[in-house]
Amino acid sequence: MSKFTILLGGDLIRTPLLDRQVEGSRVIAADAGMSHARALGLTPELWVGDFDSVPADLPDVLAAVPRQVFPAEKDKTDGELAIAAALERGATSLVLAGAFGGKRTDHAFLHLALSVRLAEGGMEVLLTSGAQEGIPLLPGKTGFDYADGTLFSILGFSDLSGLTVTGAKWPLNHVEVAFGSSLTISNEVKGRLEIALGSGRALLLAHPFPLPES
Numbered sequence: 001m002s003k004f005t006i007l008l009g010g011d012l013i014r015t016p017l018l019d020r021q022v023e024g025s026r027v028i029a030a031d032a033g034m035s036h037a038r039a040l041g042l043t044p045e046l047w048v049g050d051f052d053s054v055p056a057d058l059p060d061v062l063a064a065v066p067r068q069v070f071p072a073e074k075d076k077t078d079g080e081l082a083i084a085a086a087l088e089r090g091a092t093s094l095v096l097a098g099a100f101g102g103k104r105t106d107h108a109f110l111h112l113a114l115s116v117r118l119a120e121g122g123m124e125v126l127l128t129s130g131a132q133e134g135i136p137l138l139p140g141k142t143g144f145d146y147a148d149g150t151l152f153s154i155l156g157f158s159d160l161s162g163l164t165v166t167g168a169k170w171p172l173n174h175v176e177v178a179f180g181s182s183l184t185i186s187n188e189v190k191g192r193l194e195i196a197l198g199s200g201r202a203l204l205l206a207h208p209f210p211l212p213e214s
Helices: 016-022 031-040 078-088 105-120
Strands: 003-007 026-030 046-049 067-069 093-097 124-128 133-137 140-144 151-156 160-168 172-177 187-197 202-207
Touching: 003 031, 003 078, 016 031, 016 093, 016 124, 026 031, 026 078, 031 046, 031 078, 031 093, 046 078, 078 093, 078 105, 093 105, 105 124, 105 133, 105 202, 133 140, 151 160
Parallel strands: 003 026, 003 093, 026 046, 046 067, 093 124
Antiparallel strands: 124 133, 133 202, 140 187, 151 187, 151 202, 160 172, 160 187
């Protein structure tokens, strides 16, 4: 397995969980995502983008990372281009770090939708901000090792059929969930979380490293 971490321009905090998730992976930065390399102590092998959001005052070792430069007017985002570069290098597993939040909601949405599409093609994908993480859900049954009390939601990207959730405060048994329904928002882990899906596309969004209340 060849794991790649893609550094995106969204929100990211360094947590022990994130350190474990990116350990031993190859790293590619997408434009402003290079700012996270310094925070995580990583040196990417490639820096991709149109470079309209280059972080200021980068250390020399990061400023010297080889660049793959694209025009500002292009058909793909810098993040999708960085993912494509990882796939060209044989990636079989992706950690999309900095996939949530940030200044561009459209980019954040793309990361969610793209992760589902990649999963449908057989790719293992994890989206993370360090505090919360997303995992695509496809038809079948999957188990998750989250601590009791972990907040999670299931975001549907289509109508969901035959959805069963066990190991949760509010379990579900073979239910139909309409696209856009809030039925699967804000649940809590209670035991071993298992999710089975008959048909549809969805994303598990969990908060395994809750931040202090502001």
